Amino acid sequence: xxxxxxxxxxxxxxxxxxxxxxxxxxxxxxxxxxxxxxxxxxxxxxxxxxxxxxxxxxxxxxxxxxxxxxxxxxxxxxxxxxxxxxxxxxxxxxxxxxxxxxxxxxxxxxxxxxxxxxxxxxxxxxxxxxxxxxxxxxxxxxxxxxxxxxxxxxxxxxxxxxxxxxxxxxxxxxxxxxxxxxxxxxxxxxxxxxxxxxxxxxxxxxxxxxxxxxxxxxxxxxxxxxxxxxxxxxxxxxxxxxxxxxxxxxxxxxxxxxxxxxxxxxxxxxxxxxxxxxxxxxxxxxxxxxxxxxxxxxxxxxxxxxxxxxxxxxxxxxxxxxxxxxxxxxxxxxxxxxxxxxxxxxxxxxxxxxxxxxxxxxxxxxxxxxxxxxxxxxxxxxxxxxxxxxxxxxxx
Numbered sequence: 001x002x003x004x005x006x007x008x009x010x011x012x013x014x015x016x017x018x019x020x021x022x023x024x025x026x027x028x029x030x031x032x033x034x035x036x037x038x039x040x041x042x043x044x045x046x047x048x049x050x051x052x053x054x055x056x057x058x059x060x061x062x063x064x065x066x067x068x069x070x071x072x073x074x075x076x077x078x079x080x081x082x083x084x085x086x087x088x089x090x091x092x093x094x095x096x097x098x099x100x101x102x103x104x105x106x107x108x109x110x111x112x113x114x115x116x117x118x119x120x121x122x123x124x125x126x127x128x129x130x131x132x133x134x135x136x137x138x139x140x141x142x143x144x145x146x147x148x149x150x151x152x153x154x155x156x157x158x159x160x161x162x163x164x165x166x167x168x169x170x171x172x173x174x175x176x177x178x179x180x181x182x183x184x185x186x187x188x189x190x191x192x193x194x195x196x197x198x199x200x201x202x203x204x205x206x207x208x209x210x211x212x213x214x215x216x217x218x219x220x221x222x223x224x225x226x227x228x229x230x231x232x233x234x235x236x237x238x239x240x241x242x243x244x245x246x247x248x249x250x251x252x253x254x255x256x257x258x259x260x261x262x263x264x265x266x267x268x269x270x271x272x273x274x275x276x277x278x279x280x281x282x283x284x285x286x287x288x289x290x291x292x293x294x295x296x297x298x299x300x301x302x303x304x305x306x307x308x309x310x311x312x313x314x315x316x317x318x319x320x321x322x323x324x325x326x327x328x329x330x331x332x333x334x335x336x337x338x339x340x341x342x343x344x345x346x347x348x349x350x351x352x353x354x355x356x357x358x359x360x361x362x363x364x365x366x367x368x369x370x371x372x373x374x375x376x377x378x379x380x381x382x383x384x385x386x387x388x389x390x391x392x393x394x395x396x
Contacts, residue, residue, distance in 0.1 A: 011132060017139035020362045025144025028250075033074040038101045040332075041150030042069040043077040045100055047086035048093025056223035059086050060234040072097060080238050083219050083227045085152075085184055101150060108147055111154040115161045119342050122165055133345055136357055137338050141365045146332035153335040156182060160322075160339050164315055167204065176207020183212055185333070187326035194288070194325070195318045198295045242328045243276075249368040254329040255283040258373040265372050280327050283381065287324040290384040291317055313387055316343035320380045334360065334376060344383070352383045 029037045046068040050059050058064050060079050069076035092100040116137070120130050137143070146153035163179035166172075176196075183189040196204050219227060246252075252261055259279035263272045294317045319340040323329065337360060344353030358364055359379040368374045 011135065014132060014135040014139055017361050017363075018135055021139050021141045021144045024141060024362050024366075025148040028145060029148035035073055037148045038105070038150035039073060040077070041101050041104055042072040042097075043079070043081075044085065044089045044104070044150075044152065045069075045072070045093060045097060046077075047079060047081065048089025048091070048100075050093070051086040051090040051223060052093035056083065056086065056227050057230065059083055059223075059227060060230050060237075062237070078238075078241050079234070080241065081184065082186065083223055083231055084215050087219055087222055088184075104150060105147070108150075108154040111158040112143070112147075115154075115158045115338065118158075118161050118165055119338075122168075123342055123346050125346060129345075133342065136345075137341065139357070140335065140338060140341075140360050141362050142331050142334035142337065142360055146335045149332055151332045152184060153332045156185065156188065157335050157338060160319065160336055161342075164319070164339060168311070168315070172201065172203035173207040173210075176204040176209075177211040177214075178207075179204075180208050180211025180215065183215065187328060188322055188333075188336075191322035191325040192318075195291065195295070195321060198292060247330060249372050249374060250365060251331045253323075253331055253334055253374055253377055254280075254327055255324075255377055256280040256327050257329075258377070262372055283377075284325055284327075286381065287321050287384065290381070290387075291321045294384075294387050312343035312347040313349065316340040316347070316349075317384050317387055319343065320384050324377060324380055324384075331365075331374075337376075337380075340380075340383075349383075349387070352386055355379060356383055 026037065029039055031039065033039075043065075046065055047059060049068060050056065050065070062078050065079040066076035092103055095103065116134050119137070120134060123130055123133060125133060143154070143157075145151075159178060159181045163175045163182075166178060167175035179192055180189075182192055193205075193208065196208065216228065246260065246264065247257060249258075249261055252258055256276040256279050259275040260272045263269060263275050294314050317340075319336065323334060323336055326333075337356065341353050341357055344350060344356065347353075356376075356379050359376045364375060
């Protein structure tokens with residue numbers, strides 16, 4: 001009886017955290033300057049509209065791109081994504097804005113449900129624990145911020161979950177093809193590519209290369225090859241734009257951005273650039289070393305002597321690395337943490353999964369305001385550091 005009472009208490013707590021996360025995701029995004037929720041969708045809609053109007057050559061014309069959003073938000077967003085995004089959003093660009101936003105939220109819902117189905121079917125847990133797992137994932141504040149802001153993160157979460165599931169099943173080429181869609185945000189693709197290079201996973205790398213080539217050819221065939229030249233030419237401007245924004249401690253999740261915020265709060269604005277460079281070099285270097293420890297020191301899995309759950313360690317470590325390595329990373333991107341969380345909860349290191357979840361619930365995330373920085377990235381680094389010590393039978 002006490003077992004059931006504790007189980008019911010846990011489920012009730014997770015449901016309460018999930019409801020709180022949904023509410024805060026709504027409140028944070030329902031702002032006058034963005035005309036309500038869906039505040040990031042105008043940039044995707046503008047890209048799709050430009051492509052649907054046959055004006056792909058103006059995709060990185062920043063004044064024109066912002067002009068298309070004048071009626072959608074007070075501070076129009078800039079064109080930051082590869083031309084693949086414009087091609088994918090072209091069907092929505094043909095719709096009126098409100099209809100397109102509703103369709104986009106429907107797509108987000110489908111992505112989240114499909115990701116949950118993948119987790120439910122593949123997690124080696126009992127049925128009650130799988131139900132708790134899904135409710136716990138619904139308590140992730142980054143996920144609901146991504147939904148409220150109308151971001152592409154739920155789609156990328158499905159891509160990562162599906163691609164790594166194919167990888168675990170030994171379908172490496174298909175996994176690479178699926179994971180190549182992460183190139184919609186090149187900083188994520190860079191982390192994945194480095195991970196697979198460290199593994200010397202040639203089949204997955206071949207799938208990644210094939211997927212990237214297919215995307216490049218599809219864009220060139222539909223929009224013209226020059227759009228890629230326009231994107232490459234705009235990259236320095238895009239990089240400067242992303243460095244120019246300063247986000248609140250809750251939204252800023254990159255270590256470089258945290259260093260900038262701390263310098264600003266301390267009245268040392270002149271130290272921002274060197275502090276950002278040092279913070280990124282230090283944390284990215286540490287993350288690479290920690291990933292190497294797990295990837296290079298792992299023992300081959302032998303079903304006769306090893307627990308199959310321990311194969312999830314490298315996947316969790318690799319997915320965490322993908323969230324630490326980018327120099328530009330915001331809270332809605334951390335919806336991807338659902339993948340390492342499921343991997344951790346399906347392994348003997350489930351306690352680290354609980355700690356990582358706690359760092360991304362509403363209560364702990366809101367501590368970033370008085371602290372001036374987020375605890376989520378620090379918890380991710382600590383989790384990576386703990387892997388070899390946690391599972392001596394897998395890593396020597």
